[in-house]
Amino acid sequence: MSIARPIPTEEGIREFLKICESFYPPDAVDASISQQRQWYDRLCARFDHPLPQGLTYADGMVSRIPIRRYRPRTITTSTVLLYLHGGGFVAGSLESHHSICAEIADFAGAELISVDYRLAPEHRWPSQSEDCFIVLQHLLSSPRSKVVVVGDSAGANLAAGLAVRSLREALPGLVGQVLIYPTLGGDLEKGSYVDMANAPGLTTADVAYYRTVLRAPSGHPVAEPLHADSLAGLAPAFITVARFDPLRDDGRSYAGRLAEAGVEVWFREEPQMVHAWLRARYMSEGARAGFVAICEAVRLFASR
Secondary structure: OOOOOOOOOOHHHHHHHHHHHHHOOOOHHHOOHHHHHHHHHHHHHHOOOOOOOOOEEEEEEEOOEEEEEEEOOOOOOOOEEEEEOOOOOOOOOOOOOHHHHHHHHHHHOOOEEEEOOOOOOOOOOOHHHHHHHHHHHHHOOOOOOOEEEEEEOHHHHHHHHHHHHHHHOOOOOEEEEEEEOOOOOOOOOOOHHHHOOOOOOOOHHHHHHHHHHHOOOOOOOOOOHHHOOOOOOOOOEEEEEEEEOOOHHHHHHHHHHHHHOOOOEEEEEEEEEEOOHHHHOOOOHHHHHHHHHHHHHHHHHHOO
């Protein structure tokens, strides 16, 4: 039995989806990896925006890992933000989330580091996680250093995994995690994976494809934090999900588990949003409000 494609009613998001599909077809995962990356890069470029006035950035390296460092004109905290981009673990780069990173850094008044971690299928799990952890260790190598980790989609998976791993390895200084429509290892045959199986922007079949490409071990607490035995002691979290997204219940369930474990958690569900709505922040009132909420959460964690 086929499941109907659920469509939001907000006009701005409907227009956003039309533009997305003109750059990135719904059956993109059937194409070659190189073609997927070309489509993704063009899509990201379409929604790029001028950077905040006075903000500067520079590319660099941490060990062998390329990074981009953003510095807003006014810095109000010594806490550093670590941004991990989405793209299904197969696409995305320092360019794909360029203006998003710049705007978050500027709003929070904090330096932000974006990571160009290795991609699948050339590099399977745990390559991505290892790259991000190396950068996190570098940022926390000085006494009293503090970091807020932020990620969207696949990047949110990596961010949550860093929070789990830093606790397990007694690495101090991670003071917040901001997870934007995260993929955390939910059951593909339950909940939103069924209700939103054919959602615009991302389908359950797409999620299954990305898992197959990544080859992360099922149930591993860093690869699939939703399955960690205990979440007690993790850094405070802000989690936002989209109603029209098969990943929705991953974020819902994780927020519930964090609360049960006594972790400070803020949860927000965007009623008219779809996966990847961050890029719609200049054409959708709902996306704009959701982005402001993300930036406020980052600023709150960074100010502590």
